[in-house]
Amino acid sequence: MSIIRPKIVIVGGGAGGLALATQLGHSLGKKEHAEIFLVDKNRSHIWKPLLHEVATGSLDADLDGVIYSAHAAKHSYRFVLGTFVDLDQQQKTLTLGALSDEDGHEILPQRTLDYDYLVLAIGSVSNDFNTPGIKDHCYFLDSNQQAERFQHALLDNFTRVHQSNDSDTPLKIAIVGGGATGVELSAELYHVTDLLKMYGLTNMTANKLHISLIEAGPRILPALSERIALSAKRELSQLGVHITENTQVKAATSKGFIIQDEQQIDADIMVWAAGVKAPDFIKELGLFELTRNNQIKVNDFLQSTADDAIFVIGDCCAFTQADGSLVPPRAQSAHQMAKTVKANLIACVKGRELQPFRYQDHGSLVNLSRFSTVGSLMGNLTKNSFFIEGKIARIMYISLYRMHQRAIHGTWRTIGLWLSEKMMRIVRPKMKLH
Numbered sequence: 001m002s003i004i005r006p007k008i009v010i011v012g013g014g015a016g017g018l019a020l021a022t023q024l025g026h027s028l029g030k031k032e033h034a035e036i037f038l039v040d041k042n043r044s045h046i047w048k049p050l051l052h053e054v055a056t057g058s059l060d061a062d063l064d065g066v067i068y069s070a071h072a073a074k075h076s077y078r079f080v081l082g083t084f085v086d087l088d089q090q091q092k093t094l095t096l097g098a099l100s101d102e103d104g105h106e107i108l109p110q111r112t113l114d115y116d117y118l119v120l121a122i123g124s125v126s127n128d129f130n131t132p133g134i135k136d137h138c139y140f141l142d143s144n145q146q147a148e149r150f151q152h153a154l155l156d157n158f159t160r161v162h163q164s165n166d167s168d169t170p171l172k173i174a175i176v177g178g179g180a181t182g183v184e185l186s187a188e189l190y191h192v193t194d195l196l197k198m199y200g201l202t203n204m205t206a207n208k209l210h211i212s213l214i215e216a217g218p219r220i221l222p223a224l225s226e227r228i229a230l231s232a233k234r235e236l237s238q239l240g241v242h243i244t245e246n247t248q249v250k251a252a253t254s255k256g257f258i259i260q261d262e263q264q265i266d267a268d269i270m271v272w273a274a275g276v277k278a279p280d281f282i283k284e285l286g287l288f289e290l291t292r293n294n295q296i297k298v299n300d301f302l303q304s305t306a307d308d309a310i311f312v313i314g315d316c317c318a319f320t321q322a323d324g325s326l327v328p329p330r331a332q333s334a335h336q337m338a339k340t341v342k343a344n345l346i347a348c349v350k351g352r353e354l355q356p357f358r359y360q361d362h363g364s365l366v367n368l369s370r371f372s373t374v375g376s377l378m379g380n381l382t383k384n385s386f387f388i389e390g391k392i393a394r395i396m397y398i399s400l401y402r403m404h405q406r407a408i409h410g411t412w413r414t415i416g417l418w419l420s421e422k423m424m425r426i427v428r429p430k431m432k433l434h
Contacts, residue, residue, distance in 0.1 A: 008116065016313040018038070025077035116309070126272055126275065131252070136252070141273060164203075167203070171209055183213070190241075199431075214259070275293075302317065314333070363376045
């Protein structure tokens with residue numbers, strides 16, 4: 001007689017979702033105590049904080065990404081390729097949209113997947129605040145596909161400037177949003193421009209790169225301390241980035257951004273990296289209690305307030321802390337939530353008590369490519385933070401990615417990946433040129 005095993009379905013293979021699927025695969029899937037499914041609309045995973053490096057060609061997602069199906073086979077869970085489009089709480093089923101190939105031919109029709117416990121880890125997308133022209137004229141960096149689209153446009157413009165008969169032709173890039181994405185992208189663009197001379201594009205120099213970083217608030221990096229923001233601003237200004245603060249974007253056109261007083265900031269390439277929200281379809285479901293940014297409200301155990309069988313982690317989760325503030329949408333938050341939900345799902349399967357979630361802020365780091373890294377770390381013995389920059393900060397920033405790799409690959413495979421990366425640097429180009 002076969003034993004009926006509970007089915008746990010995780011939607012979203014980002015930092016939290018992939019880590020959770022891996023850990024549950026080891027704890028429940030391998031021992032056949034439960035069936036673990038991971039659903040994602042993409043075939044591979046790339047750590048979201050690195051998307052700005054994919055966008056500039058510093059990182060090749062085809063080589064550095066994690067293939068879900070291969071990873072699932074090694075870690076005792078199942079991968080399902082599909083897009084989450086609907087949810088039936090009463091029947092405990094979620095609907096996946098029809099799957100089509102690149103030519104639009106249907107591979108699989110719309111289908112359903114039943115569950116006993118559901119985890120929503122669908123992440124976030126950029127919030128354009130319904131600003132006119134943004135969707136039509138701007139690049140976003142919410143996914144690997146969007147980052148690669150930007151990278152192709154960047155290469156086209158590098159070639160245009162390099163082969164132009166006008167030696168004074170600049171490349172104008174305008175970025176809206178002075179958060180971590182906008183700041184790190186600005187620095188990374190100067191880094192890859194310096195690399196072009198190695199590949200024959202000698203006419204496209206850093207002097208011809210004109211970057212405008214536009215922030216609506218009083219300073220860049222508003223979520224971090226003023227000291228970090230000032231340090232990052234100083235570094236960016238030395239590189240040549242023109243930083244405009246207290247500036248609202250009213251619209252985007254094919255030629256640039258329209259700001260207050262009807263002034264225009266000209267740009268060949270425009271990037272929107274201002275604000276985040278959970279995808280709009282979550283609101284359209286009409287099932288959950290949401291914040292104004294579509295984040296799903298949860299209880300102390302990270303269960304949605306609408307249904308105890310549905311857990312929520314990552315950027316789409318609205319967890320209210322004791323001081324009334326929401327846990328910030330960061331990779332460290334997603335990993336901590338994944339750890340708590342893992343424990344609570346095991347508790348659900350084995351009939352134990354659930355444990356409440358407690359967020360611990362370990363600090364924040366902003367990487368300015370090879371030029372600098374700045375940030376703060378939280379002390380283990382006190383609640384105070386201390387400022388770090390330079391090589392030490394860079395090492396700590398890299399360690400964050402290694403910790404993510406360890407969560408999804410394990411210690412020994414992470415060490416192997418690190419060694420292989422060291423060796424591949426000898427033969428691999430320093431930037432992707434296709």
